[in-house]
Amino acid sequence: MAVLIDGKAISSEIKEELKQEVAELKAQGITPCLAVILVGDDSASAIYVRNKKRACEYIGIESRSYELPKETTEQELEKLVRELNEDETVDGILVQLPLPEQIDEEKITGMISPKKDVDGFLPESIGALCIGSEGFRSCTPAGVLELIKRSGYTIEGKECVVVGRSNHVGKPMALLLLEQNGTVTIVHSRTKNLSEITRRADILVVAVGNPKLIQADDVKEGAVVIDVGMNRDENGKLCGDVDFEHVKEKAEAITPVPGGVGPMTIAMLMNNCVEAARKKRRE
Ligand SMILES: NC(=O)C1=CN([C@@H]2O[C@H](COP(=O)(O)OP(=O)(O)OC[C@H]3O[C@@H](n4cnc5c(N)ncnc54)[C@H](OP(=O)(O)O)[C@@H]3O)[C@@H](O)[C@H]2O)C=CC1
Ligand SMILES: Nc1nc(=O)c2c([nH]1)NC[C@@H]1CN(c3ccc(C(=O)N[C@@H](CCC(=O)O)C(=O)O)cc3)C=[N+]21
Numbered sequence: 001m002a003v004l005i006d007g008k009a010i011s012s013e014i015k016e017e018l019k020q021e022v023a024e025l026k027a028q029g030i031t032p033c034l035a036v037i038l039v040g041d042d043s044a045s046a047i048y049v050r051n052k053k054r055a056c057e058y059i060g061i062e063s064r065s066y067e068l069p070k071e072t073t074e075q076e077l078e079k080l081v082r083e084l085n086e087d088e089t090v091d092g093i094l095v096q097l098p099l100p101e102q103i104d105e106e107k108i109t110g111m112i113s114p115k116k117d118v119d120g121f122l123p124e125s126i127g128a129l130c131i132g133s134e135g136f137r138s139c140t141p142a143g144v145l146e147l148i149k150r151s152g153y154t155i156e157g158k159e160c161v162v163v164g165r166s167n168h169v170g171k172p173m174a175l176l177l178l179e180q181n182g183t184v185t186i187v188h189s190r191t192k193n194l195s196e197i198t199r200r201a202d203i204l205v206v207a208v209g210n211p212k213l214i215q216a217d218d219v220k221e222g223a224v225v226i227d228v229g230m231n232r233d234e235n236g237k238l239c240g241d242v243d244f245e246h247v248k249e250k251a252e253a254i255t256p257v258p259g260g261v262g263p264m265t266i267a268m269l270m271n272n273c274v275e276a277a278r279k280k281r282r283e
Contacts (some may be wrong), residue, residue: 143264
């Protein structure tokens with residue numbers, strides 16, 4: 001029976017540390033501020049946005065919400081992003097994805113000032129990660145890294161396999177593990193011998209969006225398994241990409257869904273926001 005990696009507890013630890021840091025910043029007259037833009041009424045997005053707001057309140061970050069109707073035009077959204085870019089009191093801007101189909105997602109997220117890219121989605125941020133220079137790290141992969149480290153596992157020299165190669169999760173995840181000196185392989189929908197490769201992993205990170213894709217047979221005895229997936233099962237219950245009940249019998253450690261990676265994404269978003277406010281002061 002695997003050790004359960006408690007993302008909720010670890011994220012609380014991080015939020016506690018950030019609360020201290022924000023108190024120190026406030027003593028110097030700085031209040032970090034996050035602007036969150038939500039377009040439309042997707043219920044899952046609304047939950048995440050609410051969780052982000054709560055985390056801001058707890059830590060002492062000012063949060064400004066912009067909830068726009070689903071008919072919002074690209075021009076209207078561009079105008080708002082431009083205003084927030086120029087607003088000196090705003091440290092971080094997050095445009096909740098997905099956006100409605102009339103809006104070009106890449107165009108809008110690409111407009112955010114690199115100094116306020118707390119999601120770490122911009123080419124400037126991903127490029128910085130790629131060459132190991134300073135920049136915002138994508139929140140979900142950064143959260144996964146903290147989960148692994150704070151649970152006492154080392155990455156250096158380990159066989160790390162990432163399932164999924166999206167720009168927001170899989171690719172930056174692989175780069176972060178590489179930066180930590182892991183031996184990294186990425187597998188995806190065109191991979192032919194997926195199971196053969198995942199079975200080699202000491203550290204397996206799964207970010208696909210396919211319930212129970214990873215079964216016990218796909219996992220090495222003693223592996224550390226991190227499940228990024230957020231899906232709804234046939235009963236509408238949240239579940240990951242890993243067949244938790246069976247894989248937990250084989251793994252050394254495993255993250256649950258919910259209560260695993262999700263809360264860490266929010267904690268790392270808060271971390272990036274505090275970082276943005278601190279950097280502005282240094283300029
Ligand atoms: N917990 C959290 O904080 C977060 C959770 N998520 C969740 O993580 C999951 C992944 O998100 P995201 O990366 O944005 O999703 P995308 O849909 O952008 O990417 C999915 C990736 O999985 C690959 N894939 C699809 N089917 C298979 C398969 N059968 N075998 C192997 N690889 C496959 C795709 O391959 P190809 O490139 O070849 O198409 C693609 O690279 C989702 O469930 C999402 O909800 C996402 C962000 C944050
Ligand atoms: N610009 C942008 N940045 C994002 O970071 C972003 C996004 N858009 N769009 C959607 C995805 C998804 N995502 C999650 C955040 C928190 C939880 C989370 O807190 N999950 C809780 C449970 C939440 C629940 O109960 O539904 C958990 O796993 O325990 C999940 C998923 C951020 N994303």
